[in-house]
Structures are given as structure tokens and as C-alpha cells.
Amino acid sequence: MGSRSIIEPFRIKSVEPIRMTTREQRERCLEQAGYNPFLLHADDVLIDLLTDSGTGAMSAEQWASIMRGDESYAGSRSYYRLAEVIKDIFGFQYVLPTHQGRAAERILFSSMCKPGDVVPNNTHFDTTRANVEHVGARAVDLPIAEGRLPAILHPFKGNMDAGALIALIAEAGADRVPLVMLTVTNNSGGGQPVSMANVREVSAICRRHRIPLYIDACRFAENCWFIREREEGYAGKSPREIAQELFSHADGCTMSAKKDGLVNIGGFLAGNDEALARQESRLLILTEGFPTYGGLAGRDLEAMATGLEEVLHEDYLQYRIASTAYLGRHLSEAGVPIVLPPGGHAIYVDAAAMLPHIPARMFPGQALAAELYLEGGIRAIEIGSVMFGSTNAETGEETLASMELVRLAIPRRVYTQSHIDYVCEVMTDVFAKREQIAGLRIVWQAPPLRHFTARFQPA
Numbered sequence: 054m055g056s057r058s059i060i061e062p063f064r065i066k067s068v069e070p071i072r073m074t075t076r077e078q079r080e081r082c083l084e085q086a087g088y089n090p091f092l093l094h095a096d097d098v099l100i101d102l103l104t105d106s107g108t109g110a111m112s113a114e115q116w117a118s119i120m121r122g123d124e125s126y127a128g129s130r131s132y133y134r135l136a137e138v139i140k141d142i143f144g145f146q147y148v149l150p151t152h153q154g155r156a157a158e159r160i161l162f163s164s165m166c167k168p169g170d171v172v173p174n175n176t177h178f179d180t181t182r183a184n185v186e187h188v189g190a191r192a193v194d195l196p197i198a199e200g201r202l203p204a205i206l207h208p209f210k211g212n213m214d215a216g217a218l219i220a221l222i223a224e225a226g227a228d229r230v231p232l233v234m235l236t237v238t239n240n241s242g243g244g245q246p247v248s249m250a251n252v253r254e255v256s257a258i259c260r261r262h263r264i265p266l267y268i269d270a271c272r273f274a275e276n277c278w279f280i281r282e283r284e285e286g287y288a289g290k291s292p293r294e295i296a297q298e299l300f301s302h303a304d305g306c307t308m309s310a311k312k313d314g315l316v317n318i319g320g321f322l323a324g325n326d327e328a329l330a331r332q333e334s335r336l337l338i339l340t341e342g343f344p345t346y347g348g349l350a351g352r353d354l355e356a357m358a359t360g361l362e363e364v365l366h367e368d369y370l371q372y373r374i375a376s377t378a379y380l381g382r383h384l385s386e387a388g389v390p391i392v393l394p395p396g397g398h399a400i401y402v403d404a405a406a407m408l409p410h411i412p413a414r415m416f417p418g419q420a421l422a423a424e425l426y427l428e429g430g431i432r433a434i435e436i437g438s439v440m441f442g443s444t445n446a447e448t449g450e451e452t453l454a455s456m457e458l459v460r461l462a463i464p465r466r467v468y469t470q471s472h473i474d475y476v477c478e479v480m481t482d483v484f485a486k487r488e489q490i491a492g493l494r495i496v497w498q499a500p501p502l503r504h505f506t507a508r509f510q511p512a
């Protein structure tokens with residue numbers, strides 16, 4: 054029994070064709086896109102692993118929710134259902150829907166932070182960092198040391214360094230730290246989980262200093278599954294019970310429901326502080342919408358409520374984490390260097406290790422992403438010196454990132470095992486001819502966030 058395949062726990066009712074292209078067609082498309090996968094037309098992509106955000110498939114029950122959605126401007130039934138689901142799983146009394154995660158971040162930081170403040174996180178996601186900095190505060194990443202080393206195994210590489218948090222609070226002064234955040238799982242750190250012990254420890258530090266703890270909850274269900282599999286004492290608990298315990302240590306959360314909400318658009322901000330929630334509502338009304346819809350349609354709220362229930366199903370989470378691990382295992386067996394252990398939502402290929410003949414200033418990650426598309430129509434993104442580096446306008450010198458990675462993000466419930474097998478085959482073929490892959494140079498760029506629009510040419 055134990056050796057049988059972990060299968061997709063669903064059957065397929067509606068299909069969307071994907072288009073095979075020839076290598077010659079892909080060469081043309083990639084050249085037109087300036088060797089930047091962000092600039093490809095999605096129709097020219099066969100397997101799209103650009104992101105797991107908003108790219109999942111909704112269930113039949115979620116589509117039924119779409120029809121049940123109540124489109125009343127104020128006091129929508131769908132809002133009250135969503136708020137009940139969130140109260141049950143997350144335990145927070147005040148729920149503000151937002152169109153996606155970054156809107157929740159903007160409202161939270163605008164309400165809680167002032168210039169000169171410091172916001173610690175295990176690792177800030179890029180929109181989180183940008184929103185902290187937008188209000189004049191400083192975003193500080195405090196991952197444990199293992200979190201920065203791709204090849205080192207650790208069950209909870211997403212953990213925050215508690216000692217560094219204590220030191221930062223002592224240095225900045227508790228009154229300069231309006232909140233502490235924990236991102237579960239740690240997206241920018243490779244989709245790695247945070248342990249319950251770490252949540253408890255960080256929470257105790259925060260309570261001692263009367264600093265609120267907020268969870269960036271985008272992939273909370275995937276994180277809870279890792280806790281169940283890897284942390285002593287949780288094997289017998291349901292993902293819902295683990296989630297309830299995790300959030301009981303926090304004062305609020307931000308959520309992009311485009312991840313573990315299993316919807317294509319949506320998010321929320323939740324907490325237990327009534328006065329703060331009132332202040333946040335005023336900002337929500339200003340730019341998002343009335344507090345019972347927050348920039349979403351009633352049907353979106355209803356589908357999100359159903360998605361938050363479904364994402365905690367054990368057979369779903371077992372399949373989800375197993376399919377990411379499956380891709381990681383097969384790539385590792387083929388010799389492809391990846392960030393270990395596999396995260397929840399993505400596999401990160403270590404392009405610097407795979408293409409040592411391409412120096413970082415010639416963007417090995419971007420070159421690998423381009424080759425994956427040419428070889429098999431697969432779209433992935435570079436997370437390296439294109440994304441985090443910059444060019445000095447006067448000297449032309451490149452500031453480089455600490456790692457050169459390519460992320461293969463897996464959309465939820467979209468691709469089957471044979472799609473994943475195909476990805477392994479293409480990557481294996483690319484790996485076999487890795488020495489022939491050439492670097493790229495930037496011919497056009499527009500900072501900041503240059504990775505979205507930069508254009509390249511073979512160097």
C-alpha cells in the first residue's frame with residue numbers, strides 16, 4: 054500500500070488545450086521577447102511555471118460558489134460566509150477583503166508604521182519589502198543561517214533567527230518595531246517552511262516586548278502540512294488544527310488568496326485589534342471598496358471561502374507537496390543542482406552551479422530560463438542578478454545577487470504527473486548540453502523591477 058503512487062486527488066471536468074510549437078517557432082518568439090520569458094505571449098508557452106500565483110484551477114464546488122455569490126454592495130452574504138471561514142481557521146475577528154495580497158500589505162503598513170520604524174521578517178517577499186519601504190520604514194530579513202545555503206538540508210529552513218530578532222529589537226528599541234512578520238512558507242527563501250516551535254518562540258519574544266506578530270499567510274496550508282510531516286507531535290493532527298494553533302500565536306495576518314486561497318484573484322487582512330481594524334477600514338474604503346467587498350465581486354469572496362476550506366483537505370495537501378517533491382527528486386537524480394530540500398510550491402534550480410562557465414554578470418539564470426523555453430516550451434523565471442542586481446549607469450558595472458536561481462513554480466491542480474515528467478525530461482536534456490549554453494547581456498532595461506521588462510541578446 055505504502056509504495057503506491059500518490060495520485061492527483063481529482064478528475065478533470067473541463068480542459069484547456071495547450072499548444073505545441075516547433076523549435077524554430079520558439080526561437081522566433083524568444084527573440085521577439087528579447088530573451089525575457091515575461092515578454093512571451095502565454096499562448097506560445099507549453100508548460101507555464103512562471104508563478105503559482107493566481108494560476109490554479111478552481112474546483113467544481115468553487116465554480117458553484119461563483120454562482121452563489123451575493124453581489125450586494127453592502128453586507129453581502131458572501132462576505133459573512135468568508136469572515137466565518139476565516140474566523141474558524143485563522144481565529145481573527147476583523148476581516149477586510151482586498152483584491153490581492155499587496156493591497157492588504159499597503160493598508161497594514163500605512164496603518165501601523167511610520168518613517169524610521171523597523172519591520173523584521175524571516176524574509177520579506179518583494180511586494181512586502183516595497184510596501185514597508187514605501188511608508189519610510191526599514192524591512193529587515195532575519196532567516197536562520199541554513200536558509201541562505203542552497204545545498205544544506207534542514208527541515209525548517211524558513212525559520213526566523215530568534216537570537217537575531219532579540220538583538221534587532223534591543224538595537225532599534227521596541228517602540229521602533231511596530232510589528233514582526235513571519236512568512237509561511239518562506240517564498241523568497243525557496244518556499245521553505247517555518248516550524249511551530251519557531252512560531253511559538255518568535256511569538257513569545259514579541260509578547261515580551263508587546264510587539265504584534267503578523268503572519269504573511271500566502272502558503273499557510275502548505276506550511277502546516279510540512280509541520281505535520283516533520284515536527285514532533287503533529288503527525289496525528291489535521292491541517293486545520295495545526296493552522297488554528299499556528300495563528301493562535303499571532304495577532305493578525307495578510308493573505309494573497311491567489312496562492313493557498315485556491316482562487317485566481319483575492320486576498321485579505323485580518324486581526325483582533327478593533328481600533329486598528331477601524332482605521333484600516335477607512336483606508337480600504339478610500340482605495341479598494343466598501344469593507345464587505347474590498348475591491349472584489351461577491352462571487353470572488355464566495356469562491357475564496359470555498360478555496361480556504363478545500364486547501365486544508367489532507368489528500369489535496371499530500372498530493373500537492375508530493376508532486377513538488379517528485380519534480381525535485383527526479384531533477385536531483387538527473388544531476389541537476391537544486392535548492393534542497395524541495396519547497397512547497399516550487400523547485401529552484403541552482404543555475405550558478407549548473408553553468409559555472411557563465412559568469413554572474415552574463416546571467417546564467419536568465420540563460421537557463423531561455424534554454425528551457427527553446428528546448429521544450431517551458432516558462433520559468435530567473436531569481437538572481439537580473440531580478441536583484443542593477444547596472445551602474447555611469448560605469449556599466451553590474452551589482453550581482455548572492456544566488457543565481459531559476460524557479461519552476463507549480464500552479465495548483467493544473468498539471469498532471471505526465472506534464473511534470475515532461476519537465477524533467479526537458480531539463481535533463483538541457484543539463485546534458487549545459488556546456489553549450491551561452492550567457493546573455495542586457496540591451497535594454499528600466500529599473501526598478503527591471504526583470505519584468507528587460508531585453509537581452511546572446512553574449
Ligand SMILES: *Cc1c(COP(=O)(O)O)cnc(C)c1O
Nearest residue numbers: 153154155178180240271309311
Ligand atoms: C504573492 C505574495 C505576496 C503578494 O501577494 P499578491 O497577491 O501578489 O499581491 C506577499 N507575500 C508573499 C509571501 C507572496 O508569495
